[in-house]
Amino acid sequence: MTSALETRGLRKSFGAMVVTSGVDFRLAPGARHALIGPNGAGKTTFINLITGRLTPSAGSIHLAGEDVTALPQSARVKRGLGRTFQINTLFSNLTVLENVTMAVSERLGRGGDKFRFAGSRRDIVEEAYELLIRLRLAEDALRPVREIAYGRQRLVEMAIALGLKPRVLLLDEPAAGVPSAETAVILEVMEALPADMAVLIIEHDMDLVLRFAKTITVLVRGAVLTEGAPAEILADPRVREIYLGEGHHG
Amino acid sequence: MFLYRAAPTLSPVEYMVRSHRLRWPELLPWLAILAAFFAFPSYLALGAQVMIMVLFALSLDLVLGYAGIVTLGHSAFFGVGAYTAGILAAHGWGEPISGLVVGGAVAGAVGLVTGLIILRTRGLTLLMLTLAVVSMLGEAANKAGWLTGGADGLQGITLDPLLGLFHFDLFGRTAYVYCALVLLAGWMFVRRLVHAPFGRSLTGMRENTARMHAIGAPVRQRLVTVYAIAAALAGVAGALQAQTTQFVGLNVLSFELSGAVLIMLIFGGVGRLYGAFVGAPIYMVAQDALSRLDPEYWFFWVGLLLVVTVMFARGGILGVVDQIRRKVMR
Structure with missing residues (x-):
């Protein structure tokens, strides 16, 4: 094999x-x-x-x-190939949801789109949000990553990697x-x-x-x-x- | 950045899906531009210059504020756009809009080529290289006096009427409206770009390049792309200046102009889209007033203002406004 x-x-x-x-x-x-x-x-x-x-x-x-x-x-x-980092490597001023949306968007090859609003792809945002629910991060979805506890930031690391499937x-x-x-x-x-x-x-x-x-x-x-x-x-x-x-x- | 401002009445998904919708404060600059046209009829020439600088600062915001590329050479593209449009008009190609497009295209091409070379580097090396590009172009323009007019500046620029209908009048009414419309188009373009996935990914690269690599984003390709786009926009601003003042001097390819536009953006607020709309007018009006008050040392006061801004208001004026708003909301 x-x-x-x-x-x-x-x-x-x-x-x-x-x-x-x-x-x-x-x-x-x-x-x-x-x-x-x-x-x-x-x-x-x-x-x-x-x-x-x-x-x-x-x-x-x-x-x-x-x-x-x-x-x-x-x-x-x-x-x-997906990875997480030993030391949190996140977009700390962006919200938890945005962090994960970024990964999903890149996976689907939409990360370079210039003339359609990011929000217009509801499916991408929804997929990211579902990941947050799975990882119990949903309540922090709209908080900037820098504001949440370190342990929860570790979960965001995982969520981003999982967003890449x-x-x-x-x-x-x-x-x-x-x-x-x-x-x-x-x-x-x-x-x-x-x-x-x-x-x-x-x-x-x-x-x-x-x-x-x-x-x-x-x-x-x-x-x-x-x-x-x-x-x-x-x-x-x-x-x-x-x-x-x-x-x-x- | 979608800051968590009010109580979340919307679901997170809904909140994000709506994040690009126009909010009323975003219309304020346009109301101001409209009002100024009627309120200050004798200052329309200054108004046009202010709008040109807003467009220039807006293009810098894309590179510096969103993508996080620190540059002291952004005037290179302003200058290339100005000389391109100026030389065209001085040689009989007086149609303004095509001149603008060509100016932007040539500047964008210069941005693409130099970006491909210098964006391999980062930090201080990159900063020095941006400086080197503008210095080399400035020296080239100085040498090529037969084409650019050298140190005497490029003269003999004559423009056809806008759309074949509106003559560029002595009071600067046509120029003002022309600049306002180009700025409006530029703003709509940039606003769309920064709210698109591409713009979000620029913020991602500024925030954390390692993470952007790790989610599979072609980081360098995006950096070069935004550098070229911003260069084209800066070129349009330069072309506007050449057309409306009917003169191009070597100062458009100077380090000083790069520094000035950087200061404007820092005053207004970096990476916020509207920093340019706040910073450029304040800088230009302050320059106008201070240089009358203290013709020799006015730049001292600009420096002092800059020190105060970076020490006490890191996010610029818009950053302070945001802080106040957040306090009031609580």
């Missing part, structure tokens, strides 16, 4: 410093996959290579079998900075994601990882240490020593 996402020999170095060294990675269609590793393991760099924010020094990236290594970010998004969704620490009482909503949203959407999550919160992921890949110093089912990973003494020993925030 063709992987939803695959990297072959992916490598990235900044001068003499190698941050990603020959990563072979496969994300199956509909996967619930987690990428874990201690701070500085190169997890976010890996995401940035996949999305095209960074250009790899060597190796290739494939989306549903197609080599997208040379394609710009926007072209990869058009091919079904991605086939592959990359979640970069979706619960980062969220009080533990509020992570439940985020997990709930993640569990309700469509079954055919392949999801890769980077997360420090091991409770969240164990509850969500069916497969775990451990990244250490830019290379894959091991990969397997959660139980295998937890039982692996190297993982216990390297990761759970020092980087456990949960």
Whole structure:
């Protein structure tokens, strides 16, 4: 079966410093996959290579079998790659509804329309609003993002990504900075994601990882240490020593 | 930006679907322009100049206020439009509307070409490059004296009657109405643009470029597009000035003019569509009054006003108006 996402020999170095060294990675269609590793393991760099924010020094990236290594970010998004950011990357002066409408509008290829009012596409606004209802953001729809709580802003991150209807969704620490009482909503949203959407999550919160992921890949110093089912990973003494020993925030 | 102003009697979807509808304050500038025509018949020439600057500042608002491209070279396009229309008219092509269109088109083309080159960069580098473009064009116009009149300015501009009917009279009545109609068309165009998905996405790029990339927007293509559109509009403003004053001097391609239009926009309020309508008249009238009061050092007072604006009224005059309104509403 063709992987939803695959990297072959992916490598990235900044001068003499190698941050990603020959990563072979496969994300199956509909996967619930987690990428874990201690701070500085190169997890976010890996995401940035996949999305095209960074250009790899060597190796290739494939989306549903197609080599997208040379394609710009926007072209990869058009091919079904969506992401959230570790640090909220939102339109903070726009309303929650506008934030999500922007994504839906781009997905439908209407983002560049010049001579029809944005409001004239009621279907686009309605689709965005339905997403807000699903993510329990409806009551904040007309508030500027900067005014809502950080935990709810994390949900806006998710809503924007979902507005793209991605086939592959990359979640970069979706619960980062969220009080533990509020992570439940985020997990709930993640569990309700469509079954055919392949999801890769980077997360420090091991409770969240164990509850969500069916497969775990451990990244250490830019290379894959091991990969397997959660139980295998937890039982692996190297993982216990390297990761759970020092980087456990949960 | 759709600020949450009154109690939400409408559903969020309804609110957003209606967000582009015309509100009555948006008609105020047009009432003022109409009233001024009858109230100040001896100031119509100044009025026409003010409207030209409003159009110029409006085009800058697209680039700076909406797309967030910081530029000190916007006069390049004003200047190209002015020289294009001026040279056409001085060589026998006196029909005003086609002159305007050609002026805008040539300026838009210059905007497209320079935009493709310089919008690869950002921040300070981009700022310097915008400055470089206007400096180079200014120097070129100075050198090409045979075409532009060089430092003496371009003279001999004669215009045909507007639509073959209305002569450009001594009192500036035709010029005033002409400028008002062009400004109206420009405003309708820009208003439509900023309320369209394209305009919303410009705001998105200003707010957060990384996010725009991540939702699949072709960011650089949009930046170049808006840069070229704004350049064309600035070119139309320049062409209007050449036609109505029947003179083009090297100052249209100066850094000073870029700075002046930037100050006008900051006075009025950046990224609000109507900042240009407030800032440009205040600047022009202040310049008129201050330079009579203090011919040598009037710019000092403009500077002082600018310092006060950026320190105490970041959103410009319209920003202050908004704040007051929000307080009253509460």
